[in-house]
Amino acid sequence: MRAYFNSDNYAPVLPEVMDALATVNAGHEPAYGYDSVTKRVEGLLRREFGEQAHAFLVFNGTGANIVGLRTLLQPWQGVVCAESAHLNVDEGGAPERMGGIKLLTVPAPDGKLTPELVDRRIVRIGDEHAIQPGVVSVTQSTELGTLYTPEELRALVDHAHARGMRLHIDGARLTNAAAALGVPLRAISTDVGADAVSFGGTKAGLMLGEAVVLLGGGLEAALPYLRKQSMQLASKMRFVAAGFEALLADELWRRAAGHANAMAARLAAALEGVEGVRISQRVQANVVFAVLPPGVGERLQREWGFYTWDELAGEVRWMCSHDTRAEDVDAFAAAIRDAVA
Numbered sequence: 613m614r615a616y617f618n619s620d621n622y623a624p625v626l627p628e629v630m631d632a633l634a635t636v637n638a639g640h641e642p643a644y645g646y647d648s649v650t651k652r653v654e655g656l657l658r659r660e661f662g663e664q665a666h667a668f669l670v671f672n673g674t675g676a677n678i679v680g681l682r683t684l685l686q687p688w689q690g691v692v693c694a695e696s697a698h699l700n701v702d703e704g705g706a707p708e709r710m711g712g713i714k715l716l717t718v719p720a721p722d723g724k725l726t727p728e729l730v731d732r733r734i735v736r737i738g739d740e741h742a743i744q745p746g747v748v749s750v751t752q753s754t755e756l757g758t759l760y761t762p763e764e765l766r767a768l769v770d771h772a773h774a775r776g777m778r779l780h781i782d783g784a785r786l787t788n789a790a791a792a793l794g795v796p797l798r799a800i801s802t803d804v805g806a807d808a809v810s811f812g813g814t815k816a817g818l819m820l821g822e823a824v825v826l827l828g829g830g831l832e833a834a835l836p837y838l839r840k841q842s843m844q845l846a847s848k849m850r851f852v853a854a855g856f857e858a859l860l861a862d863e864l865w866r867r868a869a870g871h872a873n874a875m876a877a878r879l880a881a882a883l884e885g886v887e888g889v890r891i892s893q894r895v896q897a898n899v900v901f902a903v904l905p906p907g908v909g910e911r912l913q914r915e916w917g918f919y920t921w922d923e924l925a926g927e928v929r930w931m932c933s934h935d936t937r938a939e940d941v942d943a944f945a946a947a948i949r950d951a952v953a
């Protein structure tokens with residue numbers, strides 16, 4: 613099998629992160645987040661997201677979403693999200709079963725919510741027989757590799773707040789979005805008025821670890837209890853924190869995510885105008901979606917790793933990561949061109 617285009621989760625850990633893990637692996641430190649490394653990372657995340665931000669490290673993205681959403685919601689409230697949201701299609705029903713969270717989905721062909729789409733689920737307000745929409749959850753970058761501009765996010769936040777709702781960002785790939793837009797992390801979270809973000813570390817190059825970052829609203833007192841109840845409290849937390857410390861130092865995250873984005877752009881450019889390959893989503897972050905003629909995807913998969921996204925439509929997903937090599941992209945593009953010729 614040649615170089616993988618399956619997922620940024622297939623990629624190794626960034627070397628700087630591996631070094632950081634070795635560095636903190638000395639002596640005893642207090643457990644459960646009371647260690648010196650976690651304290652430093654909490655400070656670094658405050659620097660990224662603003663003085664009012666409170667960050668809590670967790671194991672994985674599904675857990676980050678559930679802990680964050682539980683913090684933002686009342687028990688009678690649900691979450692408006694895109695039908696294609698990871699929350700809805702790839703978390704094994706964890707929001708519903710582990711978080712008791714009802715998802716109020718809307719179709720969004722490019723993975724992006726708009727105020728108009730959100731409005732479809734803002735119904736029966738004040739009716740005790742109906743779930744009340746409490747949070748809008750957007751994904752940045754989206755499952756389909758598209759991006760929200762800061763202005764689009766601001767419009768969604770204002771729309772939600774005007775209706776007494778909060779806005780959550782699933783930022784499993786927030787670094788890809790910030791790198792692509794050329795902005796600081798806070799420009800697409802804190803500065804647009806969002807209430808909470810699941811800030812992704814794993815896909816950016818950590819061994820494991822995400823952060824639930826509350827951006828204001830005084831909800832931080834509840835979070836430690838909800839994190840523990842949700843089984844997301846790491847005892848040896850310094851090893852989760854060490855990765856974040858490396859990732860946040862000198863904006864390593866921007867270099868890593870920027871490279872992944874550039875590799876996806878390179879692949880898309882190499883396939884532009886190739887008959888038989890239809891790029892099916894705008895390529896704005898680190899992933900390319902394409903529709904291929906029947907049988908072509910399967911043939912390519914004998915040699916190259918990537919996912920079939922939609923079997924019926926013949927749509928495939930090619931994802932790049934911090935370690936994707938330009939020569940592998942070029943060889944893959946050549947193989948695709950041969951396969952459709």
Ligand SMILES: Cc1ncc(COP(=O)(O)O)c(C=O)c1O
Nearest residue numbers: 672673674675698751782784814
């Ligand atoms: C957008 C998004 N959110 C959340 C997650 C969940 O992350 P994890 O697999 O670490 O639970 C993923 C993972 O693929 C994701 O792509």
